[in-house]
Amino acid sequence: MPIAVPVEPKPKEDVLRLIALNELHTDEALAKELLAAAHSDGFFYLKDHGIPQELIDGAFETSSSYFLGAGQEEKTPGNGDMGYTAPRQEALSWFMPSSGDLKESFFYADNTWMASQGRHQDLPATLEKKREVLDAYTAACKSTAQRILRGLAVALGWDKEALVKYHNGQHNRLRLLHYPPIPKDHQPADPNVTDVRAGAHTDLGSLTLLFQHKVSGLQVKRNGEWLDVPPKDGCLVVNIGDALEFWSGAKLRSTIHRVVMPRTSAEQASRFSIAFFIQPDDETVLEPLGSSPVSAKEFGDIIESKGVPRDTKRVLGGEYKRMRVMRAQKQNAIPA
Ligand SMILES: O=C(O)CCC(=O)C(=O)O
Numbered sequence: 180m181p182i183a184v185p186v187e188p189k190p191k192e193d194v195l196r197l198i199a200l201n202e203l204h205t206d207e208a209l210a211k212e213l214l215a216a217a218h219s220d221g222f223f224y225l226k227d228h229g230i231p232q233e234l235i236d237g238a239f240e241t242s243s244s245y246f247l248g249a250g251q252e253e254k255t256p257g258n259g260d261m262g263y264t265a266p267r268q269e270a271l272s273w274f275m276p277s278s279g280d281l282k283e284s285f286f287y288a289d290n291t292w293m294a295s296q297g298r299h300q301d302l303p304a305t306l307e308k309k310r311e312v313l314d315a316y317t318a319a320c321k322s323t324a325q326r327i328l329r330g331l332a333v334a335l336g337w338d339k340e341a342l343v344k345y346h347n348g349q350h351n352r353l354r355l356l357h358y359p360p361i362p363k364d365h366q367p368a369d370p371n372v373t374d375v376r377a378g379a380h381t382d383l384g385s386l387t388l389l390f391q392h393k394v395s396g397l398q399v400k401r402n403g404e405w406l407d408v409p410p411k412d413g414c415l416v417v418n419i420g421d422a423l424e425f426w427s428g429a430k431l432r433s434t435i436h437r438v439v440m441p442r443t444s445a446e447q448a449s450r451f452s453i454a455f456f457i458q459p460d461d462e463t464v465l466e467p468l469g470s471s472p473v474s475a476k477e478f479g480d481i482i483e484s485k486g487v488p489r490d491t492k493r494v495l496g497g498e499y500k501r502m503r504v505m506r507a508q509k510q511n512a513i514p515a
């Protein structure tokens with residue numbers, strides 16, 4: 180007798196808007212699509228993103244060889260901004276109780292920017308061997324992110340370079356993420372706190388370009404409900420971060436998302452994803468740009484919703500990032 184295999188519910192197709200870059204031939208056409216997506220969900224699938232499949236495959240291979248193959252000596256926790264982060268080191272949600280996210284990761288800084296400063300990020304041996312792969316992948320992501328930043332600037336009626344110029348790479352990060360397998364009999368660290376692979380949060384920077392490798396779990400909040408955003412062949416998931424919400428006076432929305440614990444046997448496996456965060460430079464002022472209709476009170480509401488006191492004089496790119504990184508550290512945090 181054949182063994183019954185549980186059928187997993189098929190996710191609804193295209194829960195998010197899908198933007199196909201090759202089908203949008205003018206700046207204006209791209210701008211219109213981007214604005215609609217960035218204003219509604221703040222999340223969209225991006226097709227024809229220009230990041231070659233070999234680079235994506237190479238980056239995932241590098242990630243799995245590091246997380247699954249490297250010894251503990253290659254996994255010394257860093258300060259939450261560069262290098263390795265251990266399971267439960269970080270709690271991305273600052274508004275939900277947490278015993279720490281069930282993920283490990285590695286933050287790789289933008290090597291082009293580092294080199295321009297005569298600096299160099301030391302890497303564990305497994306990643307050092309693949310530095311070229313990480314650099315090529317980062318460069319491809321950066322170029323796609325810049326294209327989107329230009330489209331959004333046009334959409335908001337600003338100069339085409341109005342946003343790109345604030346991203347010289349100082350705070351850009353490639354983040355290799357691994358969510359370890361969860362055994363069926365997993366017990367939470369604290370029986371009163373629900374475990375999560377990545378706690379509910381908004382991204383702190385400008386844009387995030389995310390590839391998920393086959394295993395689902397990402398959810399985005401829409402009208403108070405959680406919406407599944409499964410991996411989609413040939414597509415990146417792109418989302419708006421807090422910096423763009425601040426600059427645009429919330430015309431562009433930085434939406435809460437999370438990665439849930441396994442719901443199916445497929446999701447119990449290791450989950451890999453790779454995020455590229457394009458983030459504003461240190462001294463960039465994150466206040467409404469251009470002739471924004473946002474009042475001081477409205478801007479106070481926006482920053483307060485991200486946990487920044489409403490009377491803060493100036494929100495700066497680097498400072499905001501440091502605050503967010505520190506706030507997310509549960510263990511091993513080294514003050515910036
Ligand atoms: O792994 C994912 O799918 C999402 C990760 C994420 O939201 C983040 O690292 O900010």
Ligand SMILES: [Fe+2]
Nearest residue numbers: 380381382436
């Ligand atoms: Fe995120």
